[in-house]
Amino acid sequence: MRDESTNEMRRVAALPGGTPLSVAFYDRHRGADALTSARIIQREGSWREACATAGVPANKASRTSYRRKWSEADLLNWVRRYLAEDEKPSYGRFGQWLREQQDAPSANTVRNTFGSWSAVLEAASHD
Numbered sequence: 001m002r003d004e005s006t007n008e009m010r011r012v013a014a015l016p017g018g019t020p021l022s023v024a025f026y027d028r029h030r031g032a033d034a035l036t037s038a039r040i041i042q043r044e045g046s047w048r049e050a051c052a053t054a055g056v057p058a059n060k061a062s063r064t065s066y067r068r069k070w071s072e073a074d075l076l077n078w079v080r081r082y083l084a085e086d087e088k089p090s091y092g093r094f095g096q097w098l099r100e101q102q103d104a105p106s107a108n109t110v111r112n113t114f115g116s117w118s119a120v121l122e123a124a125s126h127d
Contacts, residue, residue: 002043006054008034013056020057023047042112070105072123075113078104079124091117 012029013021023037030036037047044050051058082097083089094117095107114120 002053005035005040005043005050009040009050009054009056013051013054020059021051022059038108070109070113072113075105075110076124079110079120083121083124089121 008030009021009026011031012026013019015029018025018029023041027037035043040050041047044053048058078098078101079094082094086093086097091107091111094110098104098107098110110120111117114123
């Protein structure tokens with residue numbers, strides 16, 4: 001699987017305008033069966049790391065520093081509120097619920113912080 005995605009990243013980077021490779025360019029030009037940039041980032045940790053693994057130049061970060069807005073405790077509070085309201089919780093329903101809340105994080109932020117929806121649920125089950 002890793003070889004397939006790195007090969008696809010190399011193919012897209014070789015297209016006119018593909019170097020340095022941006023997430024947006026990759027997603028516009030990737031093959032129909034190729035992993036999305038979001039999945040690659042989740043697996044590799046960052047777009048820059050994924051590009052390094054594939055051996056292609058990455059575009060420059062849009063910001064030079066990043067400060068996380070949400071602590072793990074903050075995110076777990078959102079998850080616990082959701083779980084208290086939904087009898088059949090799912091990641092999709094969680095994402096929809098968050099979109100309906102004011103000043104809430106995204107479901108992707110929560111999942112990416114903990115690694116998976118299962119890990120989110122596991123973390124939320126501990127006090």
